[in-house]
Amino acid sequence: MTTPLVTVAQGALKGRIDTTPSGKRYYSFEGIPYARPPVGSLRFRDPQDPKPWSGVRDATKPGNICAQIDLLRMKNFEGSEDCLYLNIHTPYLKTEQKTKLPVIFFLHGGRYLVGYGHYYRPDYFMEKDAILVTVNYRLNILGFLCLDTPEVPGNAGMKDAVLALKWVKDNIECFNGDENNITVSGESSGGGTASAFLTSKMADGLYHKIIVVSGNFVSDLMMAEDHIGAAKKVASMLGNDVEDTTELYEVLQNAPLEDLVRNASLLQLSTRHIKSVFLPVVEKEFKNVIPFFTEDPVISLKNNRFYKVPILTGYCTHEGALFLPVASDGTLMFNEDPNFFIPFFLKYQRDSPGVNNFMAKLRKFYFDNRQLDDSLKENYLHLMDDAFFLRDIFRFLEYLTEYHRDVWLFKYNFNGAMATRTMKNLGLKGASHSDILPYLFYRSNKVKNMRESDVKIINYLTDIWTNFAKSGTPSWSGQNIKWPTFSSKSEVCLDINEELRVMEYPEKERMQFWKSIIVDAEKSKL
Template identity: 30%
Template sequence: MYFGTLIICVVLVNVQSQGIQETRIVNIDQGPVRGYKNPGEGFYSFYNIPFATVRERFKAPSPPPTWTTPFDAVDRGIICPQGPVSYVDLTNKTMQEDCLVINVYVPETNKTNLPVLVDVHGGAFHAGFGATYSYNSFATSNNVIIVTYNYRIGILGFICMGTENIPGNAGMKDVVAGLRWVQRNIASFGGNPNDVTLTGCSAGGSAIDLLPLSNITRGLFNQVIIDSGSNLATYGVQSNPIEVAKQHAELYNFTDFHNFDAVERFFLTEPFDTFIKINSNCGPCVERDVGEEMFLTEAPYTILNRGDYIKYPTLYGLSDMEGLFPHEAIEVISQILESNFANFLPSDLQFSSEEERQRVAESVKYFYFGNESIASNFLKLVDFQSDITFVTSILRTVKLNVNAGHREFYLYEYSFYEEDAVIKGAPHCAQARAARDEDETNLTEDYRRVKTFIREFWFNFMTAGNPVINATPVASWPTVGQNRSPHLSVGRSIELRGPLMQERAEFWDAIYERHYRVPVPPTRDSASSLAPRNVAIIAILLTIYTLL
């Protein structure tokens, strides 16, 4: 619903080191906030507005603070606790547990009821922050309001023990709190709370894909753009949260990790500095009812299979080389694979015996590499890594949505590469990068064309419900049906095609039909066959090639 009337006050101020800036004061439900417009830019930035408060570690967020004088919405660099990774710049950042701040970017216009794009950042659920990337070119050219924000990540966001003190999904409850803030306040910035589109890539895509399956998100958004992530991803929902908690306690050198109560006390009392020494690979979980609001009450597969969820208009994309990793890592990964290939099977599979696990591993290895060495088949290795970490779960989710009767689901594959590229394909989240801001000084005309198209079909989808209008550059783009067909191929050419990665998809469909382990909620006596070294290998993969 709308919260009050749009009230704008524009003045000029002199901000040290930034010269003369226009400011805009907007009244939200917490009090007035002051945003800034940099010279030459076509939008106002409102940074680091507290949208909720972390009062208790691991618990759902509390209401945000209020004020009476204007809150100066400048970038204070506030981020949630996290360890260093190569793909996130932590320079000049302030890391704190009470880290729930939101950023709003408003085009310079007097129009109201503007469409709103909310970006949920990626980072394997252990890295990243709201202001990691920007969409200002997209916003100013289309009169779209952009919202980004922090949510708790890593141990502090996603350890899940099913107790009153650590119920689980703190990070996802932060995501929901941010969307509730948007509903209460975005009209004051000129946005339409009834026209909110969510977008995210990698873990951000997985988070968004979980939102329609939650009972507490209804009415908070209208359509979703999901890239390179899925609610069925192995990193997306913990198969056995208690086993994950014990494994992480051991990783942090806690010796009494078999003692449930001791593990709980450890996570509650350790300073957050402990938890940023090793990057966590735990994500959301199926919760146990402890008498509080729950984000996820059943396994995503169960909900999708039953079809009992709101089917929001969905734009679903992936790249053709999701598992592309730095070339220098080939030899290392090949050696690990050759030593024990079974350890690289997805962690959400289960087997009746070690012999069965080895038989499935041999069939998978032969499917990708035949009788040849892994190191000599770089592109097949990319396919394998793509499938076990991203592609298989994405394509399984597509199939389940179609079977559940989802009629507004658009599927596409992004495969653009430059003409002189050594590797002819697109890495993880390349399609989302095309929609974002980046230095365009030396971009080729081919890539400019693709960036323009990606932004156009995002905007068309947001405002018209159809990614392609005016028959450009393809006559039509039908919604996806059986056999994951059709899909739009966005590469050096743009064309409508049939089934997406059909042979690989059907191969893994058969394996998952026999061996899928449905995630369970945490219980004190739960145990798991998940091997710690399997968890470590998945973490290594994500560290190597998760590029947000």
């Protein structure tokens, strides 16, 4: 078989031929640089356009992953600063088919701390004749340090994603992709970035549809709380107590890579919170610096300052289950710190009367003031789900649909053989955070457990994704029910399980409770 060659703006690329489990051939081009390596003087800086290369560049294997330490799995340091690469998988090259294909541009999750693009394999999408693009972007302190200076204005990781998308827009035609039909998709924090494109002028005109799962920019976990303070703490952990931002920049700029990432990760561990320390910010204005956010994106959304494209969004049954702390004997460890569940956006001082009053309402609603024990396991899980995921998913929907009609909602309920053991270990039904991913992206270590019902869910999901990418309306093969858009008058979702059904979303009472106590809390602060 002939080695696939494609020529893009920067030069020629040599890819490889792959085969799906069913035997369909497709083409992979991996490790494509979409920016200059952000090393040396470019550390923390906004990404720069890539330089051209001479000859034929080998694109048969992925590029470096971005520097990271996986705190959830307690892995050691891995990765590199030279990591701004993307991967393109296409079922047909231009020489084989004249019809341009829809493009799905996927941003991985991982709390802006971990993850990499080539983890997400394309085989299921190749079967559906869509192009899949996966991306690396800078993480943790390297991607989200902000010193409120022109050199380090913040949001480097978000700007990486935009530059990658721009590169795709400019070059995807070379891979038989339709540059005028690009769907940006993301899961968890990747969903935060993908949805944030709706409010960023930087991404204007680069995409045509949005799919976000288990996260969006309205999330209370999305925006940084004290970005300068966090930077000073890392500098101190590196042995330098500095206050001046110029000195702070020099310390962090010159720190050895592993020391920098390790200490930023230790700072993250010390918070004992699901929210990351280094996160997106609303940037200050500087001459010749293009910001990603010019105002709080929630304010943009609430005031109808966002781009109107078709949007597909969804959530899993128990998003919070993956983050439940479990003791060595397998029992749940309940967090009874009253500050833990209070939304950051309320700006309460720790242990203030407002915190205690808010927590009293939560205890009454979720536990009926009973002492926490294993009999309240599912109640506690509902609180985790709502406080860290569902409340803000439905706030996003509320603000969005006030001005926009083309919005569809789904709830992912399937607990199949390829899911994590999170829900099984809890003895509960449904899906947890990230359980949807093996049904969208092929994992060779997962398919050995596959059953007929798992195959059905893969086909449902990839039909929905690719048909939405093609037409802007989600649908699936053999569809015999109508899936209406979500609105204040039609608060419905598609329930995705072994059988698909449309229903009113079942967490409505819980979401109305959160809405009421937030309104009360905001009034009490006036």
